[in-house]
Amino acid sequence: MQPLDRSFFARPTLSVARDTLGKYLIFADKIVQITEVEAYIGTEDPASHAFHGLTPRTQVMFGPPGHAYIYLIYGMYHCLNFVTETKDFPAAVLIRAARPVSGLPVPTDLSGPGKLTRELGITRTLNGLDTCLPHSPLFLTESHQKPTRIIADSRIGIKNGREHLWRFTAVDFLPLT
DNA sequence: ACCCCGATCGTA
DNA sequence: ACGATCGGGGTT
Numbered sequence: 001m002q003p004l005d006r007s008f009f010a011r012p013t014l015s016v017a018r019d020t021l022g023k024y025l026i027f028a029d030k031i032v033q034i035t036e037v038e039a040y041i042g043t044e045d046p047a048s049h050a051f052h053g054l055t056p057r058t059q060v061m062f063g064p065p066g067h068a069y070i071y072l073i074y075g076m077y078h079c080l081n082f083v084t085e086t087k088d089f090p091a092a093v094l095i096r097a098a099r100p101v102s103g104l105p106v107p108t109d110l111s112g113p114g115k116l117t118r119e120l121g122i123t124r125t126l127n128g129l130d131t132c133l134p135h136s137p138l139f140l141t142e143s144h145q146k147p148t149r150i151i152a153d154s155r156i157g158i159k160n161g162r163e164h165l166w167r168f169t170a171v172d173f174l175p176l177t
Numbered sequence: 178a179c180c181c182c183g184a185t186c187g188t189a
Numbered sequence: 190a191c192g193a194t195c196g197g198g199g200t201t
Contacts, residue, residue: 038184047184049197057197074185075194081184094184114185157184 001026003139006132009065013039013084013091014166020082020093021170022145027120027138030103032110033145035173036096038155039166040081043090046160050090061090066132070117070124077114078123082131082140096156096167148172 004023009016017039025032040048040061049058049071060069061083069081069092081092098110110116117123122138131139147170155167 040184049184052198055198071184072196074183075196077185079184096184112185118186155184159183 001141002134003132003136003141004066006064006066008140009082009084009132010086011084013041013093016082016084017093017166017168018150020095020140021147021150021168022143022173023140024101024143025095025098025120025138025140027122028103030120031101032098032104032116032120033101033143034095034098034140034170036098036111036167036169038094038096038168039084039091040094041091041166045164047155047158047164048090048161054090058090060128061092062088063128064130066130068126068129068131068138070122070127072124073114078117079113080117080122097169145173 017037020034020037023034025034043050050061054062060067064087065083067083069083070078073079080095083092085091096113100108108119110119126138149172151169151171152165153167154162
């Protein structure tokens with residue numbers, strides 16, 4: 001199992017977001033399959049952390065694609081993103097939900113970005129990690145399974161930018177193995 | 178230095 | 190509907 005190539009992330013963020021559905025997310029000995037994501041695109045997106053330009057917190061979003069952007073939210077949860085597009089263009093895909101594949105109890109609830117990182121043990125010590133490197137502890141990999149249908153909807157928990165249907169959820173998901 | 182509030186979640 | 194909990198970013 002090897003990480004997705006950087007070229008996967010170096011594309012328009014909406015394409016990356018859709019194509020991320022069904023992929024495996026691997027951390028330590030845990031594997032989950034991604035079922036819901038959101039896109040945050042550029043400095044014109046009022047819901048993005050990059051809306052007010054480059055700051056210490058958002059510098060990873062302005063960096064090269066394929067790196068992990070991980071931040072603390074509400075003082076107690078972490079959110080995991082994968083940086084997309086090109087260096088100096090801030091964009092990322094937020095991983096919002098997944099389902100357990102291995103290394104976790106089958107009934108583990110991974111529906112929500114905070115739950116997902118908590119159950120996997122992902123924290124901001126991994127912020128900025130290049131997930132495309134061969135031995136990255138955290139990475140995406142192929143699953144050869146695609147959702148039969150994708151729903152596009154408004155993003156969760158934001159005030160501005162709700163007109164963009166940049167949340168993508170896999171439905172009619174193919175059964176595993 | 179201060180203040181506000183958030184890409185959330187669990188409980189009421 | 191609301192509290193927990195704290196760092197970032199804007200303002201003073």
